[in-house]
Amino acid sequence: MDPVSVGLLASLAGGAGGEVGRQVWTALTTLVRRPFHRGDGGVGGPVPGEDELMRLQQAPGDETRAHALSTALAVRAALDPDFATALIVWHEQAKLVRTGDGSVNNAISGGSYYAPVLQGRDFRTTFNTSPPPRPGEPDAGE
Template identity: 40%
Template sequence: MFEVIGSEFLGGLAATFGEEWGRRLAERLGGMLRRAAGRANGQDPEAETDLAETGEDQLETLTQDPGNVRAAEELNARLIQRCVLDAEFAAELRAWHTEAKRLVAHNVHNTISGGTFHAPVVQGHAVTQTFGVAPWNAPAPDGGHTR
């Protein structure tokens, strides 16, 4: 069986389609949908394919309008239908979904709001740099400093 991706994930992912890695994921998914439609049509290049039925229309809509919930829901429904009918597509979609989740998990968005900051703030993902700043010395219970 296959793991359902979910329209929420697709909608959230669509917001990244403006970035290079997000655009590549969308292109890869579009290619998978086209290949699956070709298999469904018996590889007949002349066969009429309804893009709405393949999910390509919904993917294009999400590319242009990432907040379109209806397109995300319809695309998710098309992906589920295609997985039920096409084991090869289901395997490809599983691999695509695994990659998409990995990329989304590594997409970093840092925000600082509220409060007062008195020192430099360093934000990032998986920072391995050592900065030449001595650790903060917490006051000892007797009022002195620990070290």
């Protein structure tokens, strides 16, 4: 399993994603607090990830704490196959939450634009258009 993104963990701990983000964070908290089942059949002992989860909740913007939680989740997933399966399911759901860790920069500058302007995150296009004809001038397309 790929490690859980440090940015995703820090964003969710800080409340990003609104109500959906809070629900996803609560689901992770519940998952981490489940009993720890080691791959050798043993149960109990310190729960990997629980301390790291609490520390990140105390300081959600701290990337060092988010990194420690990401590492603890990966270690626990390696030791507990049931946890690994549940973490994969959680991670797929968490990736759908808009946390603001993407970057969007829309800029229109220089010149005059005489056509619809499309702005967005996942596409780029340029429209080269001529200005509309002045009153009394023939249209170039005629």
